[in-house]
Amino acid sequence: xxxxxxxxxxxxxxxxxxxxxxxxxxxxxxxxxxxxxxxxxxxxxxxxxxxxxxxxxxxxxxxxxxxxxxxxxxxxxxxxxxxxxxxxxxxxxxxxxxxxxxxxxxxxxxxxxxxxxxxxxxxxxxxxxxxxxxxxxxxxxxxxxxxxxxxxxxxxxxxxxxxxxxxxxxxxxxxxxxxxxxxxxxxxxxxxxxxxxxxxxxxxxxxxxxxxxxxxxxxxxxxxxxxxxxxxxxxx
Amino acid sequence: xxxxxxxxxxxxxxxxxxxxxxxxxxxxxxxxxxxxxxxxxxxxxxxxxxxxxxxxxxxxxxxxxxxxxxxxxxxxxxxxxxxxxxxxxxxxxxxxxxxxxxxxxxxxxxxxxxxxxxxxxxxxxxxxxxxxxxxxxxxxxxxxxxxxxxxxxxxxxxxxxxx
Numbered sequence: 001x002x003x004x005x006x007x008x009x010x011x012x013x014x015x016x017x018x019x020x021x022x023x024x025x026x027x028x029x030x031x032x033x034x035x036x037x038x039x040x041x042x043x044x045x046x047x048x049x050x051x052x053x054x055x056x057x058x059x060x061x062x063x064x065x066x067x068x069x070x071x072x073x074x075x076x077x078x079x080x081x082x083x084x085x086x087x088x089x090x091x092x093x094x095x096x097x098x099x100x101x102x103x104x105x106x107x108x109x110x111x112x113x114x115x116x117x118x119x120x121x122x123x124x125x126x127x128x129x130x131x132x133x134x135x136x137x138x139x140x141x142x143x144x145x146x147x148x149x150x151x152x153x154x155x156x157x158x159x160x161x162x163x164x165x166x167x168x169x170x171x172x173x174x175x176x177x178x179x180x181x182x183x184x185x186x187x188x189x190x191x192x193x194x195x196x197x198x199x200x201x202x203x204x205x206x207x208x209x210x211x212x213x214x215x216x217x218x219x220x221x222x223x224x225x226x227x228x229x230x231x232x233x234x235x236x
Numbered sequence: 237x238x239x240x241x242x243x244x245x246x247x248x249x250x251x252x253x254x255x256x257x258x259x260x261x262x263x264x265x266x267x268x269x270x271x272x273x274x275x276x277x278x279x280x281x282x283x284x285x286x287x288x289x290x291x292x293x294x295x296x297x298x299x300x301x302x303x304x305x306x307x308x309x310x311x312x313x314x315x316x317x318x319x320x321x322x323x324x325x326x327x328x329x330x331x332x333x334x335x336x337x338x339x340x341x342x343x344x345x346x347x348x349x350x351x352x353x354x355x356x357x358x359x360x361x362x363x364x365x366x367x368x369x370x371x372x373x374x375x376x377x378x379x380x381x382x383x384x385x386x387x388x389x390x391x392x393x394x395x396x397x398x399x
Contacts (some may be wrong), residue, residue, distance in 0.1 A: 033292045106286055106351040109374035113324060118327045216342050219292035219353075224378040 005097065008045035012189055013054025015100040020097045022090060025051070032206060058102045061088040066177060066232055069225075073171040074183035078115065082108065082226065091115065109223050116171045118215055119220075121197050127212035129200075130156045134208055137201070139168055141192070163210070166195030175225045185230035189221045244383050249365040253277060256296060257276055260368070261390035267291075279387075286373035288350050290380050292387055305360045305362065309339045312358060312367065320345035320354075333359040333366060344374055344383040353377045355384065361393045 007016040015022070017040075024036045040046040045055050061083040067109070069080030076144030078091040087105045088121075092097055103111055112118075132140065136148035144164045149157040171192040190201035192210065198218055200211040237387040248261035251268070253276060262268075262279050270276040280291040299308060309328070317323045321344045331340035345352055351374040359366045368391050370384035 053390045104349060104351070106373060106375060107346065107347075108351070109353070109377070110322060110324065110346070112327065113344060118326055123329060209275060214329065216329070219326055219342065220378045220381065223375050227374060 006043040006045065006054065008040075008043040008055065010044055010052055010054060013052070013058055015055055015058070016093065016097050017045075017100070019098050022100055024196060025059060025100075026056075026062060029063045038044060055100075056101070057086065058088045058100050061086055062090070062100075067226060068176045070174045070176070071112075071172070073116060073169055076234075080108070089115075095199055099100070103234060108226075109219070112173060112222055113219065114190070116173075116222075117168070117193070118218060121193070121195070121215055123197060123214050124212070127159050127197065128155045130160055130210040131204065131207050131211070132210065133206065137210075140164060141167065159212075160210075162196040163194045167197065168193045170201075172201075173222065173225055175227070177227050177232060178234040179227075179231060183227060187225045187227075189218070189225055191218055194196055214215055239289055241382065241386065247383075248387060252278075253394075257394035258290075258296075258366075259390075259392045260294065260387060262292070262387055271323065272332075274275055277284065285376050286350070286374040287379075288293070288352065288371075290362075290370070290372040290376070290384065291395070293367075293369045295365075295369070296393075297364050297365045297367075298367050299360065300354075301363050303360060303365070305337060305339060305358070308360050308365050309341070309358050312365070313341065319346070324344045331357055331389065333357055333368070333389065335364075335377055336361050336393060354383075355381065355388070357388050357391070359381065359393060364393070366393045 005018055006021060028035050033052050034049040035046045037046055037049060046050055051059055062081045065081035065083050067082040068193060071078040076092050081087060082105055086102050087108050088102050089111060090100050093099050132148055138208045139145055142149045146157050146161045146164060149160050169190050172188060174188040176186045192199040192201060198213050198215060200213045202209045202211050242304055247263060249264055250259055250261050253261045254275055266279040267282055272278050275293050276296050277294040278291060281289045297378050323343060325341060325343045327342040331338040336359040337355045340357050342355045345354060353372055353374045355370045357368045368388040370388050373379040
């Protein structure tokens with residue numbers, strides 16, 4: 001790893017580094033071990049074996065979170081963490097490196113919206129619900145193949161065709177936390193984002209239903225992925 | 237869902253603006269202010285949630301004669317966007333304010349370090365633009381939007397016929 005592959009902004013605490021380096025940092029933070037020095041020291045991310053205070057905050061949040069987030073968008077994946085002192089995100093950038101940053105938890109909704117490019121989309125209330133097996137959904141999305149819906153279901157097949165013709169992304173956000181008795185400890189949201197509109201991917205027994213939806217409902221569900229204070233056992 | 241909305245609606249109390257004559261149904265206990273320049277009504281929650289007091293405002297503005305609803309919304313958003321830090325529009329959809337066709341928008345921005353959700357309803361009545369804005373801490377949106385939406389959509393703009 002060359003120094004130029006690692007960039008650290010001491011003002012914001014934002015670190016841009018190869019995935020392997022970020023994993024080393026996280027592993028050291030989890031083990032309360034000295035930070036890996038050489039490559040990171042020149043960037044200012046590590047000083048005398050310790051993380052820069054702004055980077056240290058991100059590492060504390062990431063290694064001792066109340067809530068973990070897993071984000072998938074096509075082939076790309078990212079992670080997030082929420083703690084009492086703030087939130088952190090670890091996201092891929094186009095050159096293959098990872099960006100580790102902290103943010104106020106109140107900005108998390110905006111960050112998730114941006115990462116998933118949520119914005120106005122057409123809403124056609126006549127769109128039907130489309131039921132598929134998970135395997136057929138994957139085939140439809142990867143091959144832009146509408147034949148997974150039988151020809152006898154003309155409306156569903158046409159709607160799937162419009163969805164796939166304008167498909168921007170398939171994305172998913174999951175949250176996980178250590179639950180007290182009254183909480184599932186996890187929630188998820190999966191969306192197909194198309195120029196033809198937004199669709200929720202809703203598990204239904206052995207199949208999945210694609211439900212036409214709106215950006216407002218997706219935003220509401222996105223915010224609702226985080227647990228209540230009571231679900232975290234904070235105010236029992 | 238309908239039952240839940242009905243129960244929420246039963247909690248609201250009718251407010252009538254003393255000068256402008258419009259009415260809107262509001263949750264009891266809100267702090268009401270009628271003397272903010274350029275804003276006909278500010279109704280704020282009494283307590284902070286996530287560092288912010290959710291609120292609802294009503295703005296009435298005179299428009300150029302003949303201004304249509306979509307043009308009004310376009311112009312209003314074009315003005316508003318650059319004035320709000322990190323503004324991002326999420327949704328824009330048809331709605332109604334009383335008997336008037338309206339457009340509902342939802343967006344996010346940052347104010348005073350807080351991420352906020354701003355949902356707005358705009359209508360044009362008798363060459364006046366009406367804007368009802370509901371603002372809350374972004375992550376509280378799922379828990380505040382139902383009652384704020386009920387309030388916002390209860391607005392009955394004053395018309396020439398009613399004033």
